[in-house]
Amino acid sequence: MTQKILVLPGDGIGPEITAQASRILAACQARGLDVEIEEGLLGGGAYDAHGEPLPAETLEKARAARGILLGAVGGPKWDTIEDLAKRPEKGLLGLRKELGLFGNLRPAITYPQLAEASSLKRELVAGLDIMIVRELTGGIYFGQPRGIEERDGQRVGFNTYVYSESEIERIGRVAFELAQKRGRKLCSVDKANVLEATILWREVMERLAPEYPDVELSHMYVDNAAMQLVREPKQFDVVVTGNMFGDILSDAAAMLTGSIGMLPSASLNESGQGMYEPCHGSAPDIAGQNVANPLATILSVAMMLRYSLDAPALAAQIEEAVGKVLDEGLRTADIASEGTRTVSTSEMGDAVLAAFEAL
Numbered sequence: 454m455t456q457k458i459l460v461l462p463g464d465g466i467g468p469e470i471t472a473q474a475s476r477i478l479a480a481c482q483a484r485g486l487d488v489e490i491e492e493g494l495l496g497g498g499a500y501d502a503h504g505e506p507l508p509a510e511t512l513e514k515a516r517a518a519r520g521i522l523l524g525a526v527g528g529p530k531w532d533t534i535e536d537l538a539k540r541p542e543k544g545l546l547g548l549r550k551e552l553g554l555f556g557n558l559r560p561a562i563t564y565p566q567l568a569e570a571s572s573l574k575r576e577l578v579a580g581l582d583i584m585i586v587r588e589l590t591g592g593i594y595f596g597q598p599r600g601i602e603e604r605d606g607q608r609v610g611f612n613t614y615v616y617s618e619s620e621i622e623r624i625g626r627v628a629f630e631l632a633q634k635r636g637r638k639l640c641s642v643d644k645a646n647v648l649e650a651t652i653l654w655r656e657v658m659e660r661l662a663p664e665y666p667d668v669e670l671s672h673m674y675v676d677n678a679a680m681q682l683v684r685e686p687k688q689f690d691v692v693v694t695g696n697m698f699g700d701i702l703s704d705a706a707a708m709l710t711g712s713i714g715m716l717p718s719a720s721l722n723e724s725g726q727g728m729y730e731p732c733h734g735s736a737p738d739i740a741g742q743n744v745a746n747p748l749a750t751i752l753s754v755a756m757m758l759r760y761s762l763d764a765p766a767l768a769a770q771i772e773e774a775v776g777k778v779l780d781e782g783l784r785t786a787d788i789a790s791e792g793t794r795t796v797s798t799s800e801m802g803d804a805v806l807a808a809f810e811a812l
């Protein structure tokens with residue numbers, strides 16, 4: 454059956470990097486991947502065209518798609534929109550919420566070729582392979598009540614950190630199951646010494662643990678987890694945490710690998726429908742210059758093939774092609790180091806495509 458894929462280039466460097474990833478996707482089609490590809494608007498560009506960061510038409514296309522490939526949204530041009538609900542980021546958050554994409558997988562893998570590009574010493578990061586599982590549709594990002602209001606003559610801003618048992622359980626199961634397929638170690642990150650919502654989080658993780666006897670479950674407070682990630686990152690296998698802690702820790706983990714420009718991500722719902730996007734943002738400072746790193750987006754296509762389209766062999770070929778190109782010494786500016794050749798976004802796309810086609 455032909456499956457639908459929706460490409461949402463978004464803002465900033467989004468169109469440049471998704472253009473390269475789309476070429477790889479087309480090459481997969483040529484190899485027999487049975488998909489139909491559409492494009493749509495999301496974020497600032499959608500706001501400019503329709504006055505909404507998530508137009509109804511995009512949402513409709515997204516619902517019909519098995520996989521969504523997203524570039525990035527946002528930029529200074531839209532930072533002054535007064536109504537927060539119209540900001541580009543709300544387009545992204547709305548799509549996550551509307552499609553129920555609660556399970557966010559953010560792998561942090563240090564390619565051996567890039568260990569020098571990390572800000573940490575080579576021996577700390579070489580061979581690193583962590584999977585951060587971030588809850589994506591709950592927690593403080595969506596909790597009610599929220600707002601800014603006048604109280605006793607001054608303005609007060611407030612948000613609500615809330616998780617139900619069922620929300621914790623379903624993300625917990627995703628993490629335990631992934632741990633079973635990997636190194637069988639799961640670290641649940643919380644702030645159970647202070648926050649009730651995460652006391653419950655810890656309790657639910659403990660309750661699930663006996664169902665996964667082959668997985669070793671541990672707990673860590675988020676402040677310590679941040680420290681341990683930069684002190685001895687290889688102690689982690691799978692990390693599971695809530696929306697906000699996962700947002701922060703996944704950026705830190707990204708830098709361990711040399712560049713946030715390398716990290717793909719998957720956001721899945723219960724039916725395996727998924728949105729795939731690089732972990733980095735829209736990088737407006739380098740947009741339109743053909744210098745951004747397209748590899749995280751290309752690797753996001755690989756994740757889509759693996760998690761939503763049941764095409765693990767093609768996924769592995771894309772990953773192999775990326776490895777080959779790095780072996781050849783090609784680097785975009787963000788991952789360049791001594792002795793490598795700096796290439797543009799499109800040259801990187803050319804090289805990965807050639808390596809893929811040669812496999």
Ligand code: IPM
Nearest residue numbers: 527542543545546700732734
């Ligand atoms: C991310 C981003 C988003 C988030 C922003 C753009 C809303 O930082 O995907 O990590 O905070 O979830």
Ligand code: MG
Nearest residue numbers: 700701704732
């Ligand atoms: Mg983030």
